[in-house]
Amino acid sequence: MCAQALLRSRVWHSANMLQQDLLRRLCRARDRLRSDDERSPSIPEVAREAGVSPFHFIRLFAAVFGETPHQHRIAARLERARHLLARGEHTVTEVCLEVGFSSLGSFSDLFTRRIGVAPSIYQRRLRTSVQVPGALPPLLIPGCFLLMCGPAGLQLAISEKHRAGPR
Amino acid sequence: MKIKLNSIFVDDQSKALKFYTEVLGFVQKHDIPVGEFRWLTVVSPDGPDNLELVLEPNANPAARTFQESLLEQGIPLTAFEVDDIHGEYERLKRLGVVFTREPITAGPVTVAIFSDTCGNLIQLYQPTAAP
Numbered sequence: 001m002c003a004q005a006l007l008r009s010r011v012w013h014s015a016n017m018l019q020q021d022l023l024r025r026l027c028r029a030r031d032r033l034r035s036d037d038e039r040s041p042s043i044p045e046v047a048r049e050a051g052v053s054p055f056h057f058i059r060l061f062a063a064v065f066g067e068t069p070h071q072h073r074i075a076a077r078l079e080r081a082r083h084l085l086a087r088g089e090h091t092v093t094e095v096c097l098e099v100g101f102s103s104l105g106s107f108s109d110l111f112t113r114r115i116g117v118a119p120s121i122y123q124r125r126l127r128t129s130v131q132v133p134g135a136l137p138p139l140l141i142p143g144c145f146l147l148m149c150g151p152a153g154l155q156l157a158i159s160e161k162h163r164a165g166p167r
Numbered sequence: 168m169k170i171k172l173n174s175i176f177v178d179d180q181s182k183a184l185k186f187y188t189e190v191l192g193f194v195q196k197h198d199i200p201v202g203e204f205r206w207l208t209v210v211s212p213d214g215p216d217n218l219e220l221v222l223e224p225n226a227n228p229a230a231r232t233f234q235e236s237l238l239e240q241g242i243p244l245t246a247f248e249v250d251d252i253h254g255e256y257e258r259l260k261r262l263g264v265v266f267t268r269e270p271i272t273a274g275p276v277t278v279a280i281f282s283d284t285c286g287n288l289i290q291l292y293q294p295t296a297a298p
Contacts, residue, residue, distance in 0.1 A: 018267045018282070020241045027239045063265045066182050066284025
């Protein structure tokens with residue numbers, strides 16, 4: 001079921017509020033799903049740690065965070081992939097395996113669907129916009145700055161950082 | 168100097184636009200590509216007309232830390248005023264919204280708190296009528 005359907009599902013509705021303690025456990029569960037450890041926990045395992053049955057955990061998580069635990073884990077992996085691709089030190093295949101996908105095809109598909117461009121194109125685009133040698137890759141510059149200043153500001157930020165020297 | 172913008176962090180701008188328009192009833196104003204993100208704002212049909220809510224990405228790790236800390240502590244990121252909090256509460260519950268606090272009167276206001284599915288708790292408040 002997609003997250004929207006789960007959101008509207010009446011099964012979860014009860015008179016109970018989401019108690020503070022359960023909210024904290026859900027936040028911790030969310031962190032666990034983002035972990036990039038070698039052995040990433042299964043969803044039933046994360047549900048157990050949160051003290052909720054897998055069935056209810058998935059529905060509750062989706063209702064609170066707007067996506068299922070599985071979707072959230074995938075999103076976290078794609079986010080890591082974006083950072084690694086931006087650094088330009090690995091091939092797309094290496095990044096794919098590093099973030100936990102076993103199939104290059106499904107990784108590329110998911111990446112393209114979520115980010116809007118194929119991983120190889122994403123990497124190439126960031127490489128060409130960072131002209132200054134030794135400069136920090138764009139993703140190490142605060143996102144809010146990028147937001148305010150756009151690509152032109154990004155070039156300026158890169159050259160400023162280069163002048164200031166390494167951190 | 169005018170106050171025309173309010174801004175909140177969201178963990179996903181597309182998801183936020185969907186929730187803030189389809190569930191909360193705000194209307195999209197601007198959606199301008201800016202690098203990897205969008206300058207994305209909504210306005211309320213209940214006004215004020217020219218006050219925009221910016222749905223900001225939380226890409227900056229500091230933003231993420233701040234947002235997640237508030238959520239974990241059960242602290243709402245911002246609050247919206249409503250005329251009928253009980254009506255809104257029922258309407259939002261029917262749409263699957265999860266509340267952490269059902270409407271409760273505390274002095275001059277009645278408040279309720281819910282999750283906006285984008286990493287935040289949001290508070291609703293209705294001023295209690297003057298005696």
